[in-house]
Amino acid sequence: MAFNTSDDDSQQRFALGIIFALVLLVVGTVVGAVVYRSVAGAKGAPTAAAPAVVDSAVASQSTPPALAAGAVQQGDGAYIRVEEGVVKFYFATGSAELAAGADEALADVVRIAAQRGKKLAVSGYHDATGNAAVNAELAKRRAQAVQQSIIAQGVVAGNVELRKPEVTQADGSNDEARRVEVVIIE
Structure with missing residues (x-):
């Protein structure tokens, strides 16, 4: 039986x-994903990184590099960001559930406060939309959730100051307003 070589070549x-088309499709998808993440990261969208904390009073001392970096941990609508020594917990709408990685994000600030003999302040914030009383109560529950996480790490309750919920005025989006901040205080 004879084979036609032109059919085989075709x-x-x-x-x-x-x-070749499949390879181009895969490469295009990968490149597109990388570009998308780069653009989203440049716009301030949370990206995954190891949680870290830095006490501004400690920053000038020989602080390990891991403590000096800002960090973000993403969860289901909630995330954690560390900026200039402040641990910021962001929450999903109507939720007081902490994002994954809360204990890890707090570990350094708890350790630094204990080493320096300092206290921690936990402040809840909320946006200005909706019922102010409901928002304040939710901000309080969020702050209490963070406070309980700190106490669970061995900090004496008297060393964790819970501050009254505050309304965030137009200095960010409503998503950014729904937060709890933890700072080291005297």
């Missing part, structure tokens, strides 16, 4: 064309 070219 089939091989067709198969190679399909493979």
Whole structure:
């Protein structure tokens, strides 16, 4: 039985064309994902990183590099960001549930406060939309959740000051307003 080589060549070219198209599709998808993440990160969107904390009073001393970096931990609508020594817990709408990684984000600030003999202040914030009383109560529950997480790490309750919920005025989005901040105080 004789085979026609031009048919074989056509089939091989067709198969190679399909493979080439698939490779281009995969490469394009990967490049697109990388570009998307880069653009989203540049706009301030949370990106995954190891939690870290830095006490501004300690920063000038020989602080390990891991403590000096701002960090973000993403969860389901909630995330944690560390900025200039302040641990910020952001919450999903209507939720007081902490984002994954809360204990890790607090570990350094708890350790630094204990080493320096200092206390921690926990402040709840909320946006200005909706019922102010409901928002204040939710901000309080969020702050209490963070406070309980700190106490669970061995900090004496008297060393964790819970501050009254505050309304955040137009200095960010409503998502950014729904937060609890933890700072080291005297």
